[in-house]
Amino acid sequence: MEETFSLVQSANQILVTLLILGLGIAILVVAVLYILDVTQTKHAIRRNFPVIGRFRYFFEHMGEFFRQYFFAQDREEMPFNRAQRSWIYRSAKNLDNTIAFGSTRDLSPVGTILFVNGAFPPIDQHSAEPEPLVIGPYCREPYSTRSFFNISGMSFGAISKPAIRALSKGAKESGAWMNTGEGGLSPYHLEGGADIVFQIGTAKYGVRDAEGRLSDDRLRAIAAHDQMKMIEIKLSQGAKPGKGGILPGAKVTEEIAAIRGIPAGCDSISPNRHPEHETVADMLDMIAHVREVTGKPTGLKAVIGAYGWLEDLFTEINRRGIESAPDFFTIDSADGGTGAAPMGLMDYMGLPLKESLPLVVDLLHKHGLRDRVRVIAGGKLVNGADVAWALAMGADFCVSARGFMFALGCIQALQCNKNTCPTGITTHDPGLQKGLDPVDKSVRVAHYKRNMEYSVGVIAHSCGVREPRDLRRYHCRVVQENGRSVPLEEIYPEYRTGS
Structure with a gap:
């Protein structure tokens, strides 16, 4: 009994000693932080409120996580609200995915899209699978696909190895194509065996020679893969129109x-345009x-801003012959993307898809090229209504990056x-990547x-209509300043199909 009491007493003494030691260290740390804060001159908050002021930075950082769960309403948060993510x-x-008790979507703001239901919608047995579309009829290896919703460009580097693996396997399983992004x-x-679209960025990553110029040998090697279906020459992207790609050195x-084909650990910054392109004729030469x-x-692929060059491009195509046209045109929206970018470019540069998509489609019609050039729309198309709108506006295909990131588990x-x-999606830290199981996420x-x-x-x-590509602009209305809606075909009247 006495021995047990002695052991308990010894344990208590050790705990008390450790507590006193811990308190002493804490007091010492607080004292050091206090001295550092009151003597520094860079941060007014820390100087005026030593030690306590440091919590401001912690709360500011954690606020990014807590706002979406506790403070923002379902339809408030940007860039994607809780209703979209859910x-x-x-x-x-x-x-x-059904909901109850009415929509939480406000139908009154200017610009709100409304679809008009038909009096005689097709019954289930009369609905149709999307027809396959052929891209590149003048190529040696045209590409035919039914899939109208596919994975947009996300570079290996911008996103992680397990994320790429999950996307590749999931794309194969569901019949989508997958764009490599500019990272090679x-x-x-x-x-995973998916169909691949290889993107050539301004730095020619993956197909460059020692001087950074396009290498035909490397290009042939890339194209030799059976899975390689198309080549996309990127002029600009939604996150940073007019600026090259940016991959921080910590991720290289x-x-x-x-x-x-670049040094490890260094920032990977692409040129702001292809050096080969001085004119629209140069673009067509490179495509050819x-x-x-x-x-x-x-x-x-481009974000549309100034668009006079499109008139020149389409005019030059008709001068050369329609076989000289790009086989497809990917129109990216200017409201940001997955890449790192200066705020000034992400917030203010370029036209959003709601304006640029009909503009390009109408110009193609004007020049008689709409049937020759397939139109691919990208930019915040993450749910069914977004994609249906883009198809109604004239897109042949839609692509999404952030939608598939949410499918991978992005928060x-x-x-x-x-x-x-x-969530391990955009990091190369093995400790964070381990949370992303490619097998499980590929199913998602x-x-x-499919959904x-x-x-x-x-x-x-x-x-x-029987299938999504039959949607037209007259199937959509948009709310105006007076609170009433008008058909999109009245706002963009040049496009007429089936009339």
Whole structure:
């Protein structure tokens, strides 16, 4: 008994000693921080409120996470609100996506899109699968696909190895194509067996020679993969129109550097345009060259700002002959994207998709090129209504990056540019990547893609058409300043199909 009491007493003495030691260390740390704060001159808050002022930075950082769960309403948060994210999460998990007790969407703001239901919608047995579309009829290897919703460009580097693996496998399972982004082709893009669109950025990552110029040999090697279906020449992207791609040095690992052909650990900053392009004639020359070398459909990707060059481009195509046209044109919206970018460019540069998509489609019609050039729309198209609108405005295909990131488990932590993504999607920290299981997430990618196309089909059938690509501008209305809505065909009257 006495021995037990002695052991307990000794344990208590040790705990008391440790407590006193811990308190002493804490007091010492607080004292050091106090001295540092009152003597520094860079931060007024810390100087005026030593030690306590440091919590401001902690709360500011944590606020990014807490706002979306506790303070923002379902339709308030930017860039994607809780209602949008919840729909994607449930679609990716293949859960019931119906809602009850009325919509929480405010239908009165100017610009609100409304679809008009038809008097005689097709019954289920009369609905139709999307017809396959051929891209690149003048190529040696045209590409035909039914899939109208696909994975937009996300580079290996901007997103992680397990994320690429999950996207590749999910794309294959659901019949989507997958764009590599400008970071080159990694083995993880090919691993799942999906159809691949290879993007040539301004730095020519993955197809560059020692001087950074386009290498025909490397281009042929890329095109030799059976999965490689199309080549996309990127002029600009939604996150930073007029600025080249930016990958912070912390995310440029040895593997990524080898794939891109650049030094490891250094910021990867692409030129703001292709040095080969001085005129629209140069663009067509490059398209023709890449198409000849690869034999694959070759197109352009751009955010539209100034658009006089499009008139010149389409005029030059008609002068040369329609076979000289890009096989597709990917129109990216100017309201940001997955990449790191200066705020001034992400917030203010370029036209949003709601204005640029009809502009390009109408110009193609004006020059008689609409049937020759396939139109691909990208930019915040994350749910069925978004995609249905884009198809009604004239897009042949839609692509999304952030929608598929949400399908992978993205929580919109806004850490994409810092290598600290808590879900393992945009980080190369092995400790954070381990939370992303490519096998599980690939299933969610496939579910999201299928449920997206089903959702678009539901809207199309309600509008009275048999398949999504039959949607037209007169199936949509947009709310005006007087509170009334008008058909989109009145706002953009040049496009007339089936009339």
